[in-house]
Amino acid sequence: MRLGFYGRISTTYGNDIDVPAVSAGLSIAELRRELARRSGYEDILDPIYRAAVNNVIVTEDHHVREGDRVDFLSPLSGG
Amino acid sequence: MKPNTTVWIDAELSLGLIDRVRRVNALRHAVPDCGAMVTFDGMVRPSSKEGESIEALILDHHPEMTAPSIERIAHDGAARFDVQGISVAHRSGRLLPGDMIVFVAVASAHRRAAFECADYLMDRLKTDAVFWKREQGGFGERWIEPTSADKKDRERWYEETAGH
Incomplete structure:
Protein backbone atom coordinates (compact mmCIF):
# COMPACT_ATOMS: atom_id res chain seq x y z
CA MET A 1 0.00 0.00 0.00
CA ARG A 2 1.33 3.42 -0.93
CA LEU A 3 1.20 6.12 1.69
CA GLY A 4 1.84 9.83 1.15
CA PHE A 5 3.00 12.29 3.79
CA TYR A 6 2.68 16.06 3.52
CA GLY A 7 4.11 18.85 5.62
CA ARG A 8 6.00 18.30 8.86
CA ILE A 9 5.11 14.59 9.06
CA SER A 10 7.07 13.98 5.83
CA THR A 11 10.31 14.67 7.70
CA THR A 12 9.70 11.52 9.74
CA TYR A 13 8.41 9.10 7.12
CA GLY A 14 9.40 10.60 3.75
CA ASN A 15 7.10 11.96 1.08
CA ASP A 16 5.83 8.73 -0.36
CA ILE A 17 6.43 5.18 0.82
CA ASP A 18 5.30 1.72 -0.05
CA VAL A 19 4.30 -0.34 2.96
CA PRO A 20 4.26 -3.94 1.80
CA ALA A 21 1.83 -6.55 3.04
CA VAL A 22 -0.55 -4.14 4.72
CA SER A 23 -3.92 -5.74 4.23
CA ALA A 24 -6.89 -3.84 2.95
CA GLY A 25 -9.63 -3.56 5.52
CA LEU A 26 -7.57 -1.86 8.20
CA SER A 27 -9.08 1.23 9.73
CA ILE A 28 -7.07 4.44 9.64
CA ALA A 29 -6.44 4.08 13.38
CA GLU A 30 -5.14 0.55 12.84
CA LEU A 31 -3.04 1.69 9.90
CA ARG A 32 -1.42 4.37 12.07
CA ARG A 33 -0.54 1.81 14.74
CA GLU A 34 0.85 -0.58 12.14
CA LEU A 35 2.99 2.15 10.61
CA ALA A 36 4.28 3.20 14.04
CA ARG A 37 5.11 -0.42 14.89
CA ARG A 38 6.97 -1.03 11.64
CA SER A 39 8.87 2.26 11.53
CA GLY A 40 9.56 2.65 15.21
CA TYR A 41 8.35 6.25 15.00
CA GLU A 42 5.10 7.14 16.76
CA ASP A 43 4.55 10.61 15.31
CA ILE A 44 1.80 9.25 13.08
CA LEU A 45 -0.31 8.40 16.14
CA ASP A 46 -0.89 12.12 16.73
CA PRO A 47 -4.37 12.95 15.36
CA ILE A 48 -3.12 16.39 14.37
CA TYR A 49 -2.01 14.59 11.20
CA ARG A 50 -5.27 14.04 9.37
CA ALA A 51 -5.80 11.16 6.98
CA ALA A 52 -7.14 11.44 3.44
CA VAL A 53 -8.21 8.47 1.36
CA ASN A 54 -8.43 9.07 -2.38
CA ASN A 55 -8.22 12.83 -1.73
CA VAL A 56 -11.02 12.99 0.83
CA ILE A 57 -10.42 13.61 4.54
CA VAL A 58 -11.66 10.63 6.53
CA THR A 59 -12.21 9.73 10.17
CA GLU A 60 -10.24 7.21 12.20
CA ASP A 61 -12.81 4.44 11.72
CA HIS A 62 -12.65 4.61 7.92
CA HIS A 63 -11.51 1.29 6.45
CA VAL A 64 -9.11 1.34 3.53
CA ARG A 65 -9.67 -0.81 0.45
CA GLU A 66 -7.32 -2.41 -2.02
CA GLY A 67 -5.94 0.25 -4.35
CA ASP A 68 -6.80 3.18 -2.07
CA ARG A 69 -4.38 6.06 -1.90
CA VAL A 70 -3.82 7.09 1.73
CA ASP A 71 -2.23 10.42 2.60
CA PHE A 72 -1.39 11.86 5.99
CA LEU A 73 -1.62 15.64 6.10
CA SER A 74 0.09 17.98 8.56
CA PRO A 75 -1.78 21.14 9.61
CA LEU A 76 -2.30 23.36 6.57
CA SER A 77 -0.57 26.71 6.15
CA GLY A 78 -1.33 28.69 3.05
CA GLY A 79 -1.57 32.45 2.51
CA MET B 1 -28.99 38.48 2.81
CA LYS B 2 -27.01 37.62 -0.28
CA PRO B 3 -28.97 37.81 -3.55
CA ASN B 4 -28.96 34.66 -5.65
CA THR B 5 -26.80 35.90 -8.52
CA THR B 6 -24.01 34.32 -10.54
CA VAL B 7 -20.51 35.27 -9.45
CA TRP B 8 -17.59 35.17 -11.90
CA ILE B 9 -14.75 33.14 -10.35
CA ASP B 10 -11.18 32.49 -11.44
CA ALA B 11 -9.28 30.46 -8.83
CA GLU B 12 -5.86 29.04 -9.58
CA LEU B 13 -2.98 27.06 -8.15
CA SER B 14 0.00 28.84 -9.66
CA LEU B 15 3.32 27.06 -10.11
CA PRO B 32 -17.58 45.68 -16.27
CA ASP B 33 -20.41 47.19 -14.24
CA CYS B 34 -18.87 46.68 -10.78
CA GLY B 35 -18.63 49.71 -8.55
CA ALA B 36 -15.74 48.54 -6.42
CA MET B 37 -12.72 46.32 -6.67
CA VAL B 38 -10.53 45.32 -3.73
CA THR B 39 -7.18 43.66 -4.33
CA PHE B 40 -4.79 42.00 -1.91
CA ASP B 41 -1.19 41.08 -2.67
CA GLY B 42 0.55 38.77 -0.20
CA MET B 43 4.35 38.78 -0.37
CA VAL B 44 7.06 36.66 1.20
CA ARG B 45 8.47 38.54 4.17
CA PRO B 46 12.26 38.94 4.39
CA SER B 47 12.39 37.84 8.02
CA SER B 48 10.88 35.18 10.23
CA LYS B 49 8.61 35.77 13.22
CA GLU B 50 11.76 35.51 15.32
CA GLY B 51 13.42 38.26 13.27
CA GLU B 52 15.89 36.05 11.41
CA SER B 53 16.61 36.62 7.71
CA ILE B 54 14.75 34.35 5.33
CA GLU B 55 16.47 33.07 2.21
CA ALA B 56 13.46 31.27 0.76
CA LEU B 57 9.95 30.13 1.50
CA ILE B 58 8.95 26.77 0.10
CA LEU B 59 5.33 25.82 -0.43
CA ASP B 60 4.38 22.21 -0.97
CA HIS B 61 0.99 21.27 -2.36
CA HIS B 62 -1.05 18.13 -2.85
CA PRO B 63 -1.35 17.04 -6.50
CA GLU B 64 -5.08 16.41 -6.27
CA MET B 65 -6.41 18.29 -3.26
CA THR B 66 -4.84 21.75 -3.45
CA ALA B 67 -6.46 23.26 -6.56
CA PRO B 68 -9.97 22.15 -5.51
CA SER B 69 -9.40 23.63 -2.05
CA ILE B 70 -8.67 27.05 -3.56
CA GLU B 71 -11.74 26.80 -5.77
CA ARG B 72 -13.91 25.76 -2.83
CA ILE B 73 -12.79 28.76 -0.77
CA ALA B 74 -13.54 31.12 -3.67
CA HIS B 75 -16.99 29.59 -4.11
CA ASP B 76 -17.67 29.85 -0.38
CA GLY B 77 -16.82 33.56 -0.59
CA ALA B 78 -19.13 33.96 -3.56
CA ALA B 79 -21.96 32.25 -1.70
CA ARG B 80 -21.49 34.33 1.41
CA PHE B 81 -21.02 37.89 0.16
CA ASP B 82 -22.89 40.12 -2.27
CA VAL B 83 -20.05 40.23 -4.81
CA GLN B 84 -19.89 39.98 -8.59
CA GLY B 85 -16.44 38.54 -9.26
CA ILE B 86 -13.57 36.80 -7.47
CA SER B 87 -10.02 36.21 -8.64
CA VAL B 88 -7.68 34.11 -6.49
CA ALA B 89 -4.21 32.78 -7.27
CA HIS B 90 -1.93 30.99 -4.83
CA ARG B 91 1.69 30.10 -5.53
CA SER B 92 3.43 26.84 -4.82
CA GLY B 93 7.12 26.05 -5.05
CA ARG B 94 10.24 27.92 -3.95
CA LEU B 95 9.72 31.65 -3.39
CA LEU B 96 12.13 34.40 -2.47
CA PRO B 97 11.53 37.38 -0.17
CA GLY B 98 9.37 39.90 -1.98
CA ASP B 99 7.80 37.32 -4.28
CA MET B 100 4.02 37.32 -4.44
CA ILE B 101 2.64 34.26 -2.69
CA VAL B 102 -1.06 35.00 -3.00
CA PHE B 103 -3.30 37.38 -4.90
CA VAL B 104 -6.97 38.06 -4.22
CA ALA B 105 -9.26 40.46 -6.06
CA VAL B 106 -12.97 40.92 -5.44
CA ALA B 107 -15.38 43.03 -7.46
CA SER B 108 -18.77 44.12 -6.19
CA ALA B 109 -21.38 46.81 -6.64
CA HIS B 110 -20.43 48.48 -3.35
CA ARG B 111 -17.12 48.53 -1.51
CA ARG B 112 -17.97 46.89 1.81
CA ALA B 113 -18.87 43.51 0.36
CA ALA B 114 -15.61 43.46 -1.63
CA PHE B 115 -13.52 44.38 1.45
CA GLU B 116 -15.23 41.78 3.62
CA CYS B 117 -15.07 39.04 1.02
CA ALA B 118 -11.35 39.63 0.39
CA ASP B 119 -10.72 39.50 4.16
CA TYR B 120 -12.72 36.26 4.42
CA LEU B 121 -10.89 34.68 1.48
CA MET B 122 -7.49 35.42 3.00
CA ASP B 123 -8.48 34.03 6.40
CA ARG B 124 -9.68 30.84 4.74
CA LEU B 125 -6.63 30.55 2.49
CA LYS B 126 -4.35 30.77 5.55
CA THR B 127 -5.94 27.78 7.24
CA ASP B 128 -7.98 25.78 4.69
CA ALA B 129 -6.02 25.91 1.44
CA VAL B 130 -4.05 22.68 1.08
CA PHE B 131 -0.47 23.95 1.36
CA TRP B 132 2.48 23.36 3.64
CA LYS B 133 5.11 26.05 4.18
CA ARG B 134 8.70 25.87 5.30
CA GLU B 135 11.22 28.64 5.56
CA GLN B 136 14.94 28.44 4.88
CA GLY B 137 17.66 30.66 6.26
CA GLY B 138 20.89 30.66 8.27
CA PHE B 139 19.00 28.69 10.92
CA GLY B 140 18.41 25.83 8.48
CA GLU B 141 14.88 24.87 7.54
CA ARG B 142 11.69 24.74 9.56
CA TRP B 143 8.00 24.16 8.97
CA ILE B 144 5.50 26.95 9.46
CA GLU B 145 2.11 25.93 10.76
CA PRO B 146 -1.00 27.98 11.49
CA THR B 147 -0.78 30.12 14.61
CA SER B 148 -3.54 30.51 17.15
CA ALA B 149 -4.07 34.00 15.66
CA ASP B 150 -4.61 32.45 12.21
CA LYS B 151 -7.16 30.03 13.64
CA LYS B 152 -8.88 32.84 15.54
CA ASP B 153 -9.08 34.93 12.36
CA ARG B 154 -10.79 32.04 10.60
CA GLU B 155 -13.17 31.27 13.46
CA ARG B 156 -14.55 34.78 13.63
CA TRP B 157 -16.44 34.21 10.38
CA TYR B 158 -18.17 31.20 11.88
CA GLU B 159 -18.90 33.02 15.14
CA GLU B 160 -20.64 35.74 13.12
CA THR B 161 -22.72 33.11 11.34
CA ALA B 162 -23.65 31.44 14.62
CA GLY B 163 -24.68 34.76 16.10
CA HIS B 164 -27.09 35.59 13.28
Missing part, protein backbone atom coordinates in the same frame (compact mmCIF):
# COMPACT_ATOMS: atom_id res chain seq x y z
CA GLY B 16 4.92 30.16 -11.66
CA LEU B 17 4.70 33.91 -11.19
CA ILE B 18 1.25 35.35 -10.58
CA ASP B 19 0.29 37.78 -13.33
CA ARG B 20 -1.69 40.25 -11.24
CA VAL B 21 -2.20 42.71 -14.10
CA ARG B 22 -3.75 40.03 -16.25
CA ARG B 23 -5.94 38.91 -13.35
CA VAL B 24 -7.16 42.45 -12.56
CA ASN B 25 -7.91 43.10 -16.23
CA ALA B 26 -9.75 39.80 -16.56
CA LEU B 27 -11.88 40.61 -13.53
CA ARG B 28 -12.67 44.10 -14.81
CA HIS B 29 -13.56 42.66 -18.18
CA ALA B 30 -15.74 39.95 -16.65
CA VAL B 31 -17.56 42.37 -14.36
Whole structure:
Protein backbone atom coordinates (compact mmCIF):
# COMPACT_ATOMS: atom_id res chain seq x y z
CA MET A 1 0.00 0.00 0.00
CA ARG A 2 1.33 3.42 -0.93
CA LEU A 3 1.20 6.12 1.69
CA GLY A 4 1.84 9.83 1.15
CA PHE A 5 3.00 12.29 3.79
CA TYR A 6 2.68 16.06 3.52
CA GLY A 7 4.11 18.85 5.62
CA ARG A 8 6.00 18.30 8.86
CA ILE A 9 5.11 14.59 9.06
CA SER A 10 7.07 13.98 5.83
CA THR A 11 10.31 14.67 7.70
CA THR A 12 9.70 11.52 9.74
CA TYR A 13 8.41 9.10 7.12
CA GLY A 14 9.40 10.60 3.75
CA ASN A 15 7.10 11.96 1.08
CA ASP A 16 5.83 8.73 -0.36
CA ILE A 17 6.43 5.18 0.82
CA ASP A 18 5.30 1.72 -0.05
CA VAL A 19 4.30 -0.34 2.96
CA PRO A 20 4.26 -3.94 1.80
CA ALA A 21 1.83 -6.55 3.04
CA VAL A 22 -0.55 -4.14 4.72
CA SER A 23 -3.92 -5.74 4.23
CA ALA A 24 -6.89 -3.84 2.95
CA GLY A 25 -9.63 -3.56 5.52
CA LEU A 26 -7.57 -1.86 8.20
CA SER A 27 -9.08 1.23 9.73
CA ILE A 28 -7.07 4.44 9.64
CA ALA A 29 -6.44 4.08 13.38
CA GLU A 30 -5.14 0.55 12.84
CA LEU A 31 -3.04 1.69 9.90
CA ARG A 32 -1.42 4.37 12.07
CA ARG A 33 -0.54 1.81 14.74
CA GLU A 34 0.85 -0.58 12.14
CA LEU A 35 2.99 2.15 10.61
CA ALA A 36 4.28 3.20 14.04
CA ARG A 37 5.11 -0.42 14.89
CA ARG A 38 6.97 -1.03 11.64
CA SER A 39 8.87 2.26 11.53
CA GLY A 40 9.56 2.65 15.21
CA TYR A 41 8.35 6.25 15.00
CA GLU A 42 5.10 7.14 16.76
CA ASP A 43 4.55 10.61 15.31
CA ILE A 44 1.80 9.25 13.08
CA LEU A 45 -0.31 8.40 16.14
CA ASP A 46 -0.89 12.12 16.73
CA PRO A 47 -4.37 12.95 15.36
CA ILE A 48 -3.12 16.39 14.37
CA TYR A 49 -2.01 14.59 11.20
CA ARG A 50 -5.27 14.04 9.37
CA ALA A 51 -5.80 11.16 6.98
CA ALA A 52 -7.14 11.44 3.44
CA VAL A 53 -8.21 8.47 1.36
CA ASN A 54 -8.43 9.07 -2.38
CA ASN A 55 -8.22 12.83 -1.73
CA VAL A 56 -11.02 12.99 0.83
CA ILE A 57 -10.42 13.61 4.54
CA VAL A 58 -11.66 10.63 6.53
CA THR A 59 -12.21 9.73 10.17
CA GLU A 60 -10.24 7.21 12.20
CA ASP A 61 -12.81 4.44 11.72
CA HIS A 62 -12.65 4.61 7.92
CA HIS A 63 -11.51 1.29 6.45
CA VAL A 64 -9.11 1.34 3.53
CA ARG A 65 -9.67 -0.81 0.45
CA GLU A 66 -7.32 -2.41 -2.02
CA GLY A 67 -5.94 0.25 -4.35
CA ASP A 68 -6.80 3.18 -2.07
CA ARG A 69 -4.38 6.06 -1.90
CA VAL A 70 -3.82 7.09 1.73
CA ASP A 71 -2.23 10.42 2.60
CA PHE A 72 -1.39 11.86 5.99
CA LEU A 73 -1.62 15.64 6.10
CA SER A 74 0.09 17.98 8.56
CA PRO A 75 -1.78 21.14 9.61
CA LEU A 76 -2.30 23.36 6.57
CA SER A 77 -0.57 26.71 6.15
CA GLY A 78 -1.33 28.69 3.05
CA GLY A 79 -1.57 32.45 2.51
CA MET B 1 -28.99 38.48 2.81
CA LYS B 2 -27.01 37.62 -0.28
CA PRO B 3 -28.97 37.81 -3.55
CA ASN B 4 -28.96 34.66 -5.65
CA THR B 5 -26.80 35.90 -8.52
CA THR B 6 -24.01 34.32 -10.54
CA VAL B 7 -20.51 35.27 -9.45
CA TRP B 8 -17.59 35.17 -11.90
CA ILE B 9 -14.75 33.14 -10.35
CA ASP B 10 -11.18 32.49 -11.44
CA ALA B 11 -9.28 30.46 -8.83
CA GLU B 12 -5.86 29.04 -9.58
CA LEU B 13 -2.98 27.06 -8.15
CA SER B 14 0.00 28.84 -9.66
CA LEU B 15 3.32 27.06 -10.11
CA GLY B 16 4.92 30.16 -11.66
CA LEU B 17 4.70 33.91 -11.19
CA ILE B 18 1.25 35.35 -10.58
CA ASP B 19 0.29 37.78 -13.33
CA ARG B 20 -1.69 40.25 -11.24
CA VAL B 21 -2.20 42.71 -14.10
CA ARG B 22 -3.75 40.03 -16.25
CA ARG B 23 -5.94 38.91 -13.35
CA VAL B 24 -7.16 42.45 -12.56
CA ASN B 25 -7.91 43.10 -16.23
CA ALA B 26 -9.75 39.80 -16.56
CA LEU B 27 -11.88 40.61 -13.53
CA ARG B 28 -12.67 44.10 -14.81
CA HIS B 29 -13.56 42.66 -18.18
CA ALA B 30 -15.74 39.95 -16.65
CA VAL B 31 -17.56 42.37 -14.36
CA PRO B 32 -17.58 45.68 -16.27
CA ASP B 33 -20.41 47.19 -14.24
CA CYS B 34 -18.87 46.68 -10.78
CA GLY B 35 -18.63 49.71 -8.55
CA ALA B 36 -15.74 48.54 -6.42
CA MET B 37 -12.72 46.32 -6.67
CA VAL B 38 -10.53 45.32 -3.73
CA THR B 39 -7.18 43.66 -4.33
CA PHE B 40 -4.79 42.00 -1.91
CA ASP B 41 -1.19 41.08 -2.67
CA GLY B 42 0.55 38.77 -0.20
CA MET B 43 4.35 38.78 -0.37
CA VAL B 44 7.06 36.66 1.20
CA ARG B 45 8.47 38.54 4.17
CA PRO B 46 12.26 38.94 4.39
CA SER B 47 12.39 37.84 8.02
CA SER B 48 10.88 35.18 10.23
CA LYS B 49 8.61 35.77 13.22
CA GLU B 50 11.76 35.51 15.32
CA GLY B 51 13.42 38.26 13.27
CA GLU B 52 15.89 36.05 11.41
CA SER B 53 16.61 36.62 7.71
CA ILE B 54 14.75 34.35 5.33
CA GLU B 55 16.47 33.07 2.21
CA ALA B 56 13.46 31.27 0.76
CA LEU B 57 9.95 30.13 1.50
CA ILE B 58 8.95 26.77 0.10
CA LEU B 59 5.33 25.82 -0.43
CA ASP B 60 4.38 22.21 -0.97
CA HIS B 61 0.99 21.27 -2.36
CA HIS B 62 -1.05 18.13 -2.85
CA PRO B 63 -1.35 17.04 -6.50
CA GLU B 64 -5.08 16.41 -6.27
CA MET B 65 -6.41 18.29 -3.26
CA THR B 66 -4.84 21.75 -3.45
CA ALA B 67 -6.46 23.26 -6.56
CA PRO B 68 -9.97 22.15 -5.51
CA SER B 69 -9.40 23.63 -2.05
CA ILE B 70 -8.67 27.05 -3.56
CA GLU B 71 -11.74 26.80 -5.77
CA ARG B 72 -13.91 25.76 -2.83
CA ILE B 73 -12.79 28.76 -0.77
CA ALA B 74 -13.54 31.12 -3.67
CA HIS B 75 -16.99 29.59 -4.11
CA ASP B 76 -17.67 29.85 -0.38
CA GLY B 77 -16.82 33.56 -0.59
CA ALA B 78 -19.13 33.96 -3.56
CA ALA B 79 -21.96 32.25 -1.70
CA ARG B 80 -21.49 34.33 1.41
CA PHE B 81 -21.02 37.89 0.16
CA ASP B 82 -22.89 40.12 -2.27
CA VAL B 83 -20.05 40.23 -4.81
CA GLN B 84 -19.89 39.98 -8.59
CA GLY B 85 -16.44 38.54 -9.26
CA ILE B 86 -13.57 36.80 -7.47
CA SER B 87 -10.02 36.21 -8.64
CA VAL B 88 -7.68 34.11 -6.49
CA ALA B 89 -4.21 32.78 -7.27
CA HIS B 90 -1.93 30.99 -4.83
CA ARG B 91 1.69 30.10 -5.53
CA SER B 92 3.43 26.84 -4.82
CA GLY B 93 7.12 26.05 -5.05
CA ARG B 94 10.24 27.92 -3.95
CA LEU B 95 9.72 31.65 -3.39
CA LEU B 96 12.13 34.40 -2.47
CA PRO B 97 11.53 37.38 -0.17
CA GLY B 98 9.37 39.90 -1.98
CA ASP B 99 7.80 37.32 -4.28
CA MET B 100 4.02 37.32 -4.44
CA ILE B 101 2.64 34.26 -2.69
CA VAL B 102 -1.06 35.00 -3.00
CA PHE B 103 -3.30 37.38 -4.90
CA VAL B 104 -6.97 38.06 -4.22
CA ALA B 105 -9.26 40.46 -6.06
CA VAL B 106 -12.97 40.92 -5.44
CA ALA B 107 -15.38 43.03 -7.46
CA SER B 108 -18.77 44.12 -6.19
CA ALA B 109 -21.38 46.81 -6.64
CA HIS B 110 -20.43 48.48 -3.35
CA ARG B 111 -17.12 48.53 -1.51
CA ARG B 112 -17.97 46.89 1.81
CA ALA B 113 -18.87 43.51 0.36
CA ALA B 114 -15.61 43.46 -1.63
CA PHE B 115 -13.52 44.38 1.45
CA GLU B 116 -15.23 41.78 3.62
CA CYS B 117 -15.07 39.04 1.02
CA ALA B 118 -11.35 39.63 0.39
CA ASP B 119 -10.72 39.50 4.16
CA TYR B 120 -12.72 36.26 4.42
CA LEU B 121 -10.89 34.68 1.48
CA MET B 122 -7.49 35.42 3.00
CA ASP B 123 -8.48 34.03 6.40
CA ARG B 124 -9.68 30.84 4.74
CA LEU B 125 -6.63 30.55 2.49
CA LYS B 126 -4.35 30.77 5.55
CA THR B 127 -5.94 27.78 7.24
CA ASP B 128 -7.98 25.78 4.69
CA ALA B 129 -6.02 25.91 1.44
CA VAL B 130 -4.05 22.68 1.08
CA PHE B 131 -0.47 23.95 1.36
CA TRP B 132 2.48 23.36 3.64
CA LYS B 133 5.11 26.05 4.18
CA ARG B 134 8.70 25.87 5.30
CA GLU B 135 11.22 28.64 5.56
CA GLN B 136 14.94 28.44 4.88
CA GLY B 137 17.66 30.66 6.26
CA GLY B 138 20.89 30.66 8.27
CA PHE B 139 19.00 28.69 10.92
CA GLY B 140 18.41 25.83 8.48
CA GLU B 141 14.88 24.87 7.54
CA ARG B 142 11.69 24.74 9.56
CA TRP B 143 8.00 24.16 8.97
CA ILE B 144 5.50 26.95 9.46
CA GLU B 145 2.11 25.93 10.76
CA PRO B 146 -1.00 27.98 11.49
CA THR B 147 -0.78 30.12 14.61
CA SER B 148 -3.54 30.51 17.15
CA ALA B 149 -4.07 34.00 15.66
CA ASP B 150 -4.61 32.45 12.21
CA LYS B 151 -7.16 30.03 13.64
CA LYS B 152 -8.88 32.84 15.54
CA ASP B 153 -9.08 34.93 12.36
CA ARG B 154 -10.79 32.04 10.60
CA GLU B 155 -13.17 31.27 13.46
CA ARG B 156 -14.55 34.78 13.63
CA TRP B 157 -16.44 34.21 10.38
CA TYR B 158 -18.17 31.20 11.88
CA GLU B 159 -18.90 33.02 15.14
CA GLU B 160 -20.64 35.74 13.12
CA THR B 161 -22.72 33.11 11.34
CA ALA B 162 -23.65 31.44 14.62
CA GLY B 163 -24.68 34.76 16.10
CA HIS B 164 -27.09 35.59 13.28
